[in-house]
Each structure stands twice: as C-alpha cells, then as structure tokens.
Amino acid sequence: xxxxxxxxxxxxxxxxxxxxxxxxxxxxxxxxxxxxxxxxxxxxxxxxxxxxxxxxxxxxxxxxxxxxxxxxxxxxxxxxxxxxxxxxxxxxxxxxxxxxxxxxxxxxxxxxxxxxxxxxxxxxxxxxxxxxxxxxxxxxxxxxxxxxxxxxxxxxxxxxxxxxxxxxxxxxxxxxxxxxxxxxxxxxxxxxxxxxxxxxxxxxxxxxxxxxxxxxxxxxxxxxxxxxxxxxxxxxxxxxxxxxxxxxxxxxxxxxxxxxxxxxxxxxxxxxxxxxxxxxxxxxxxxxxxxxxxxxxxxxxxxxxxxxxxxxxxxxxxxxxxxxxxxxxxxxxxxxxxxxxxxxxxxxxxxxxxxxxxxxxxxxxxxxxxxxxxxxxxxxxxxxxxxxxxxxxxxxxxxxxxxxxxxxxxxxxxxxxxxxxx
Numbered sequence: 149x150x151x152x153x154x155x156x157x158x159x160x161x162x163x164x165x166x167x168x169x170x171x172x173x174x175x176x177x178x179x180x181x182x183x184x185x186x187x188x189x190x191x192x193x194x195x196x197x198x199x200x201x202x203x204x205x206x207x208x209x210x211x212x213x214x215x216x217x218x219x220x221x222x223x224x225x226x227x228x229x230x231x232x233x234x235x236x237x238x239x240x241x242x243x244x245x246x247x248x249x250x251x252x253x254x255x256x257x258x259x260x261x262x263x264x265x266x267x268x269x270x271x272x273x274x275x276x277x278x279x280x281x282x283x284x285x286x287x288x289x290x291x292x293x294x295x296x297x298x299x300x301x302x303x304x305x306x307x308x309x310x311x312x313x314x315x316x317x318x319x320x321x322x323x324x325x326x327x328x329x330x331x332x333x334x335x336x337x338x339x340x341x342x343x344x345x346x347x348x349x350x351x352x353x354x355x356x357x358x359x360x361x362x363x364x365x366x367x368x369x370x371x372x373x374x375x376x377x378x379x380x381x382x383x384x385x386x387x388x389x390x391x392x393x394x395x396x397x398x399x400x401x402x403x404x405x406x407x408x409x410x411x412x413x414x415x416x417x418x419x420x421x422x423x424x425x426x427x428x429x430x431x432x433x434x435x436x437x438x439x440x441x442x443x444x445x446x447x448x449x450x451x452x453x454x455x456x457x458x459x460x461x462x463x464x465x466x467x468x469x470x471x472x473x474x475x476x477x478x479x480x481x482x483x484x485x486x487x488x489x490x491x492x493x494x495x496x497x498x499x500x501x502x503x504x505x506x507x508x509x510x511x512x513x514x515x516x517x518x519x520x521x522x523x524x525x526x527x528x529x530x531x532x533x534x535x536x537x538x539x540x541x542x543x544x545x546x547x548x549x550x551x552x553x554x555x556x557x558x559x560x561x562x563x564x565x566x567x568x569x570x
Contacts, residue, residue, distance in 0.1 A: 196380040211237060217250045222258050229266050236269050246272055252299045255308045270296055270321040292332070297321055300347055310345050323350045329363040331371065339368075342377040351552050355562055358389045365395035373404045378428065385432045386518040387526075390442040402450055404430045418509035431459060435515060438463035438523040439486050466515045473512070475504060482513065485520050485527075494534055502528055533562055 204211065213233040216224040229235060248268040251259040264270055271294070294302070296316055309457055317323065322331040325335045336347045352359040361367045366374075370388045372381040384389070394400050399407075409422040433451050437443045438460060470483035477500055484492065504524055510517040 185264060187382050193220070211225075211247075213237070213247050214245075214250055217247055217259055218479055219255070220254060220256055220259070222262065225259055225262060229262075235263060236272065237266055242401060248272070248296055249294070249299055250298055250313055255303070255312070256310050257315070260312050264315060271295065273490075274553055290566045295338075297323065297334045298337050301334055301343070302341060303343070307398045311351065313346060313349050317349065323353065325350050325354060325357070325368075326362060331362055337464065339371055339375065339377055339380060344379050344383045348379055358384065358387065361395070362444060364397070367393055367395070369393065369401055370395055370399075370404060373401050373425055374408070376408075376425055378421065378424055381425065382518075385428070386522045388519075388523070391429070391433055391436060392442070392447060392553070400444075400446060400543070402426070402433070402447065423555065426545060430456070434459055435463055435519070438467055439483075439516070441486065463515055466513055470513060470520075476507040482509075482520060485523050486516065489529050490523070490530055491534075493532040497531045498535070530562060 157529065211233065213225065213228045213235075216228055235248075246268070248260065248270070249272075251263055260484060269414075297313065300309055300312040300316060315322075323334070324332045331339075335350055340351060354360065357368070359367065361370075365391070367476045369381065369384045370393075371377070391401065394403075404423060405425045409419050409426060412419045412422055430451050433443055433447045433457060437448060437451070467483065470486070472474060472479055474481050475485075478496065480488075480493075482497060488496070504521070506521050509521055513520065
C-alpha cells in the first residue's frame with residue numbers, strides 16, 4: 149500500500165486499538181518514519197508511547213532517526229535520542245551512514261552538534277572493509293563510505309565545513325595529515341577541494357607541517373602543485389614553505405609544475421591552471437631571491453633571463469620601501485619581518501598588542517604583503533604562547549642560568565609551548 153493512500157488518523161486509531169503493530173512496514177516506509185516525514189507529532193508520540201522499535205531499518209528511509217535527520221528536524225531527533233534510538237547504528241546488510249555522518253552530509257550544524265554531545269562516535273571507522281567484514285553487500289556507487297571528518301571536509305563552503313569540523317574536534321575527532329607515510333583520505337579531501345580554511349584546522353597541531361612528506365618525499369606543497377590546488381599552494385608559499393624542497397625523485401616544486409604543463413600540452417589539453425602554478429612559483433622564487441632569502445642554484449637558474457627582469461625590478465623597488473618603512477610602536481622596519489626568526493619577532497613584540505593593519509599592508513606592499521602578514525600572525529601567536537609559558541620561568545631559574553633558559557624557550561616548538569601552558 150503506497151504511503152500517500154494511508155490516512156494518518158486511521159493509522160492512529162488502528163495503532164491505539166492494537167489492530168496494527170507499531171513496527172509494521174509499508175512498501176518502503178516504517179510508520180515512525182512516515183510520521184516524521186509527514187510532521188505528525190501526535191502519531192510520533194503515540195508510536196514512542198507504544199514502544200516502537202526505533203532501530204528497525206527499511207530499505208530507502210533507513211531508521212526513524214535517519215528520517216528525522218534527512219528532514220532536518222532537530223526537535224524530533226532530540227525526542228528519538230531521548231527515547232533511546234541507537235546513535236551509532238550501522239546497518240548489517242547495506243553500507244549505511246551512521247546518524248552523525250548523515251547529519252554532516254546534510255550540512256546541519258545543530259543536529260551534528262546535538263549528536264556529538266549525545267555520544268555519537270566522531271572517529272567511527274566506516275569503510276568498505278568494515279562492511280565486508282560483516283558479510284555486507286557493497287552496492288555499485290557505494291564503494292567509498294567516508295569518515296565523519298572526510299564528509300565534513302568535502303565541501304566548497306568554507307564556513308559550514310569549518311564549523312562542523314570544529315565541533316567534531318571539540319569532541320575528540322582526530323585530524324591526521326599523514327599515517328604510515330601516506331597522506332590520509334581525509335587530508336586528501338581537504339586538498340582536493342582547495343580549501344585553505346579547512347587546511348588550517350589540519351595543520352595547526354603540526355609544528356613541522358610544511359616539512360611533512362610521504363613515502364616518496366612529497367611534501368604538502370608537492371601535492372598542491374601536482375594537482376593544481378592553487379589557493380592552497382599560494383597559502384603555503386606565503387606561510388613559508390621551503391621553495392627549494394625536492395622529493396625522492398629530485399623534483400622541485402617548479403620541476404613538477406613544468407612537467408605537468410608539458411604533459412598537458414602534448415595531449416592538447418587546457419593548460420591554464422598549470423601555467424598559473426608555474427608563474428606563482430617563479431614569482432615566489434624571485435621575491436625570495438631579491439629579499440636576500442636563500443634560494444637554491446637550481447631555482448635561481450630557472451628565473452635567470454630577460455623575461456623576468458621586469459618583475460625583478462618591481463621586487464627590488466618594494467624591498468627598498470620595506471626597508472624604509474618602520475612598523476608603528478616598534479624598532480622594526482617591515483623588511484626585518486622577512487629576515488628575522490619567528491622567535492626573534494615574538495620576543496621583540498613582547499610588550500605590544502597587534503600593531504599592524506593587514507589591509508593596509510596588503511595595499512602598501514602588494515608583492516610581499518601576504519608573506520609579511522602571515523609571519524606577523526605567527527609571531528604574535530608565538531608571543532602569546534611564550535608569555536603563557538613564562539609562568540614556569542621561576543621554576544627553571546632555580547636550576548639554570550638566565551641565558552640557558554632563554555635559549556631553551558628559543559628552541560621550543562609551538563606545540564611544546566602549548567603543553568607548558570596547560
């Protein structure tokens with residue numbers, strides 16, 4: 149019998165009288181799911197009162213909890229969880245999103261938050277292997293069933309993705325970049341969507357994030373170049389990734405970009421992205437070189453020619469301006485931000501609050517502004533970490549000379565400083 153042929157009042161009457169089981173199923177819907185979809189609060193309450201089996205599944209709508217999540221009905225979700233619907237349910241015969249995964253897939257922050265607060269497993273390992281181990285049938289198109297983090301990361305909407313990932317992190321989700329010398333599926337998803345905001349969530353707990361490499365020596369920057377993730381590559385370069393890094397095949401970032409461009413050209417494919425990546429890397433090499441920051445001979449040779457003279461002169465002009473412009477309330481000029489270490493800047497900013505206007509820096513220094521702002525952000529972050537950790541200074545002082553203590557702080561990573569601050 150089709151659900152649209154069924155009269156809700158008649159169902160209520162039959163259930164009340166006991167003539168119809170609360171766990172009866174239509175062609176593809178259970179009564180509880182039907183009641184949820186049709187927003188019938190009275191029928192939902194009646195079914196709960198009659199102890200309906202909330203964890204019974206149907207082929208299309210799954211459980212009552214799944215139906216409530218799909219319909220984005222937070223009040224019903226709360227009611228079902230309170231009535232002991234299984235919050236971490238997986239289905240034995242079909243690859244099934246647990247309720248949390250479905251809420252994330254639907255991009256519903258409120259339901260996601262409620263589920264994790266109620267005990268949903270944020271690190272559930274839902275994979276084809278899991279289903280196969282349970283003699284499950286993996287249907288065509290269902291060979292990849294993602295983790296909660298993977299689902300949250302696969303979005304072009306930075307805001308919803310970041311918010312959902314933050315709530316998952318708060319309740320213990322593990323943000324792993326690399327495991328067993330391979331980049332994780334979750335991190336690859338972040339890269340694939342070229343999403344810088346979500347990348348930052350993965351990178352913040354790694355002091356050596358820029359230096360992480362896989363089995364083949366490929367860093368995150370290599371990955372960004374290989375798959376033309378231009379937003380992430382731009383961010384990594386401004387953040388300070390090593391432009392001279394090579395992988396196990398002796399390939400630099402520029403080598404990989406050039407090879408991709410050649411391969412695409414030979415195949416008569418569009419090469420716009422690869423050309424943009426090449427230009428981005430070449431310009432960065434020139435900017436570092438003119439600023440007096442070390443660049444390998446291999447990279448210098450790549451930008452040695454008349455073609456690059458115009459950009460080279462623009463860099464020289466801006467460097468001169470950086471050296472002549474002093475940061476307010478400091479003894480530093482803007483060029484010193486490029487040459488000083490992060491710890492040196494952090495110590496220099498000890499008695500200052502944020503003393504720079506990002507928009508003004510971007511406008512005044514269009515070539516080096518983003519590099520400077522990224523370094524200033526990191527320097528002020530480190531300043532706060534050092535300040536919070538200095539409560540241990542007196543303890544160290546009883547045993548060690550002052551200079552030794554200061555050198556210790558100089559070599560502590562941000563992760564170390566966070567631990568000392570706890």
